[in-house]
Amino acid sequence: MNEPVVLSSTYVNRQDAPRGEGLYARLGTETWLPFEETLGTLEGARHPALLFGSGMAAAGAVLDLVTPGGLLVVPRHAYHAVLLAARRVGERSDVRVVSVDITDTGAVVTALEESGPVPVPTPSGPIPALVWLESPTNPTLELADIAALSEAAHARGALVAVDNTFATPLAQRPFALGADIIVHSATKYLAGHSDVVLGAVLAEDAEIHRAVRERRDIGGAIAGPWEAWLAQRGLRTLALRVERSQLNALVLAQRLQDHPGVAEIRHPGLRSHPQHDLAAAQMSGFGSIITLRPHGGQAAADALTAAVRLWVPATSLGGVESSLERRRRFATEAPTIPEDLLRLSVGIEDVEDLWDDLKTALEFVV
Numbered sequence: 001m002n003e004p005v006v007l008s009s010t011y012v013n014r015q016d017a018p019r020g021e022g023l024y025a026r027l028g029t030e031t032w033l034p035f036e037e038t039l040g041t042l043e044g045a046r047h048p049a050l051l052f053g054s055g056m057a058a059a060g061a062v063l064d065l066v067t068p069g070g071l072l073v074v075p076r077h078a079y080h081a082v083l084l085a086a087r088r089v090g091e092r093s094d095v096r097v098v099s100v101d102i103t104d105t106g107a108v109v110t111a112l113e114e115s116g117p118v119p120v121p122t123p124s125g126p127i128p129a130l131v132w133l134e135s136p137t138n139p140t141l142e143l144a145d146i147a148a149l150s151e152a153a154h155a156r157g158a159l160v161a162v163d164n165t166f167a168t169p170l171a172q173r174p175f176a177l178g179a180d181i182i183v184h185s186a187t188k189y190l191a192g193h194s195d196v197v198l199g200a201v202l203a204e205d206a207e208i209h210r211a212v213r214e215r216r217d218i219g220g221a222i223a224g225p226w227e228a229w230l231a232q233r234g235l236r237t238l239a240l241r242v243e244r245s246q247l248n249a250l251v252l253a254q255r256l257q258d259h260p261g262v263a264e265i266r267h268p269g270l271r272s273h274p275q276h277d278l279a280a281a282q283m284s285g286f287g288s289i290i291t292l293r294p295h296g297g298q299a300a301a302d303a304l305t306a307a308v309r310l311w312v313p314a315t316s317l318g319g320v321e322s323s324l325e326r327r328r329r330f331a332t333e334a335p336t337i338p339e340d341l342l343r344l345s346v347g348i349e350d351v352e353d354l355w356d357d358l359k360t361a362l363e364f365v366v
């Protein structure tokens with residue numbers, strides 16, 4: 001029933017090792033394979049996923065593929081460390097980094113058109129132009145029209161990478177929508193128990209897949225065998241966890257939108273979300289993240305975070321337990337994100353317990 005955890009940095013020489021496993025553990029170990037193959041199947045990919053030591057290691061490997069002199073288009077709002085990594089790429093190379101509002105398909109197309117000629121790909125940089133999308137975005141829950149943007153990007157010689165962490169492959173299949181690369185922070189829903197940090201990259205094109213793998217081989221940002229095993233165990237309950245947390249999130253979002261203590265609530269499943277129709281068309285679930293701005297500003301947001309008893313005041317998301325966080329407590333978060341915005345990661349607890357706790361805390365605070 002369970003794959004063994006192989007703890008070995010090196011292997012006795014053998015000829016029949018699949019994909020380089022069974023040589024040296026930085027280049028691959030059989031303990032990664034069940035997770036890589038399962039995630040590849042879930043995303044409907046041609047090739048297995050490539051497991052990395054963190055979501056940022058996975059993102060970094062993809063950002064590193066842009067050709068010198070090439071173009072990198074990034075969302076104005078996205079996971080803060082990814083945006084920082086993209087900015088660093090621009091600072092230390094002649095890659096042009098352009099920040100866009102990904103909810104505005106026309107603006108992304110304009111950015112591609114105005115960027116000038118793209119260079120010829122090289123083995124060290126096989127992607128002359130890359131549009132990085134995150135949908136829904138962390139933490140603003142903005143959506144990119146992945147199909148329209150993929151078509152527009154391809155027409156201009158650009159590839160599209162989608163950070164699919166928030167949706168998971170159960171709610172969104174970027175390859176079916178035309179994307180070329182998928183990135184995951186497996187730390188979140190895929191592993192699902194707040195006990196490992198891991199990432200993954202999927203690429204449809206064999207050459208890009210090979211180049212990502214080379215980044216992992218050379219960069220060495222690999223996963224340990226225990227972490228890979230835990231992530232695979234997490235995947236077994238992904239469907240149950242996502243089903244429950246999405247249901248919980250929708251119920252809570254609907255109740256919160258009628259609560260007098262709440263100034264603004266955002267969830268792709270609410271009709272009030274400006275891109276609800278796109279979410280309904282492009283996704284098969286609305287995810288399990290809600291953002292909430294209480295009346296009373298930052299002080300109320302902090303007080304609410306301190307007042308909850310079942311919800312965990314903590315960073316990160318996608319675990320079985322519900323947590324919440326005021327994102328602007330991090331200096332690296334985009335200044336356009338409101339100071340009082342709380343990101344709620346809804347877990348799999350009893351929804352009435354979650355609601356009681358939030359309602360009590362809101363009454364106490366606002």
Ligand SMILES: *Cc1c(COP(=O)(O)O)cnc(C)c1O
Nearest residue numbers: 054055056079138165185187198
């Ligand atoms: C957490 C997160 C990342 C970074 O992943 P780590 O596993 O923390 O390195 C990237 N993208 C999104 C959307 C995330 O939520």
